[in-house]
Amino acid sequence: MKLTHYRQTLRPRYTFATSQVAVDEIETIVVQLEHDGLIGLGEVVPSALYGQTLEASESALDAMRGRLGDDPFAIESIIARLIEHHDAQRAAVAAVDSALYDWIGKRLNIPVWRxxxxxxxxxxxxxxxxxxxxxxxxxxxxxxxxxxxxxxxxxxxxxxxxxxxxxxxxxxxxxxxxxxxxxxxxxxxxxxxxxxxxxxxxxxxxxxxxxxxxxxxxxxxxxxxxxxxxxxxxxxxxxxxxxxxxxxxxxxxxxxxxxxxxxxxxxxxxxxxxxxxxxxxxxxxxxxxxxxxxxxxxxxxxxxxxxxxxxxxxxxxxxxxxxxxxxxxxxxxxxxxxx
Ligand SMILES: [Mg+2]
Missing domain, CATH: 3.20.20.120 (Enolase-like C-terminal domain)
Known part of the structure; x- marks a missing residue:
């Protein structure tokens, strides 16, 4: 499995604020998992509230490459391994989880919800x-x-x-x-x-x-x-x-x-x-x-x-x-x- 990622910049319609923070531009990371001619997609949406940053997410994604194995269907063991090693960067784990499900659905030609x-x-x-x-x-x-x-x-x-x-x-x-x-x-x-x-x-x-x-x-x-x-x-x-x-x-x-x-x-x-x-x-x-x-x-x-x-x-x-x-x-x- 080949994992690549890139940042994307998102602009909210309005400055988005809670009682804690206000933001008018957001960066997230798009994850692409390529295997056997198909690409599964995921997005890392890190939150500083949980000790997550873009940089830490990217480092985690880079380190995950060696832990994916070569069978996207083995989602249970893959995610267990990623959580074991990257428990603090679960936004990055979520993007890989998304990419795996997306890949499997595309391979089997059914929607993930099915x-x-x-x-x-x-x-x-x-x-x-x-x-x-x-x-x-x-x-x-x-x-x-x-x-x-x-x-x-x-x-x-x-x-x-x-x-x-x-x-x-x-x-x-x-x-x-x-x-x-x-x-x-x-x-x-x-x-x-x-x-x-x-x-x-x-x-x-x-x-x-x-x-x-x-x-x-x-x-x-x-x-x-x-x-x-x-x-x-x-x-x-x-x-x-x-x-x-x-x-x-x-x-x-x-x-x-x-x-x-x-x-x-x-x-x-x-x-x-x-x-x-x-x-x-x-x-x-x-x-x-x-x-x-x-x-x-x-x-x-x-x-x-x-x-x-x-x-x-x-x-x-x-x-x-x-x-x-x-x-x-x-x-x-x-x-x-x-x-
Ligand atoms: Mg809430």
């Missing part, structure tokens, strides 16, 4: 509105509703929360997901969350800092909305640790390492009676297709990373309002856009 024995990869995605000043948020909300999105995710934990949410609830009655991105201290979170009740949140993501995960149990007991761990939940073992402390987990491929690890996390979460959300970072369609293949297994899908771009270098995910889906093409069904 290869996995799942229903057609089709789901409602939430559309995320980043942190911005109230006027800009009003414009973004109007645009999102005009574009037909029927589930919104709002970043909270900032000064204008109540302005924003009040405005949204005047214009939108559908599912409203709130993400606090670790904004609150344990002793203030119950009060903050109680104050959000009138906006009828469908769920609340990561109200506390990563290390304060045990205190999230108290917030679940408020009964205002299901509390989900995002930053506190990276890998399969974290799902077990979080049992009884949160109602659900947000699984992202950048954190866990791809389809294989995400399926393990979903099985664990279901076994422990927890809900499941699939999330993403801002990326091209290439990094959204892999989680979309398994989206029918989740309660919430927040797979809008490519929809936030001014110009997506890849295509293959169809969209109608808030519904996104993959077609019947073999592999991931994602191709480079002709420009």
């Amino acid at each position: 290869l996995l024995g799942l229903d057609r990869a089709r789901t409602q995605t939430t559309f995320t509105i980043g942190v911005a000043d109230p006027d800009e948020i009003r414009v973004k909300v109007k645009e999102a509703l005009a574009d037909g999105y029927d589930a919104l995710k709002i970043k909270v934990g900032v000064e204008h929360d109540h302005d924003t949410l009040g405005y949204i609830r005047e214009h939108f009655d559908g599912p409203l997901l709130l993400d606090a991105n670790q904004a609150w201290q344990p002793d203030e979170a119950a009060e903050k969350i109680t104050a959000l009740a009138p906006y009828r949140p469908a769920m609340i993501e990561q109200p506390l800092r990563t290390e304060d995960w045990q205190h999230m149990a108290e917030l679940c007991r408020l009964g205002i909305a299901p509390i989900f761990a995002d930053e506190s939940c990276e890998r399969p073992a974290d799902v077990i640790r979080l049992r009884g402390c949160v109602d659900g987990v947000n699984i992202k491929f950048t954190k866990c390492g791809g389809i294989r690890e995400a399926l393990r996390m979903i099985a664990l979460a279901r076994g422990l009676g927890m809900q499941v959300m699939l999330g993403c970072f801002v990326s091209s369609s290439l990094a959204i297709a892999p989680p979309l293949t398994i989206a029918t297994l989740a309660d919430f899908n927040d797979l809008d990373g490519h929809l936030l771009l001014a110009d997506d270098p890849f295509e293959g995910i169809a969209q109608a309002g808030g519904i996104i889906e993959l077609g019947d093409e073999s592999g991931l069904g994602i191709r480079r856009r002709e420009i």
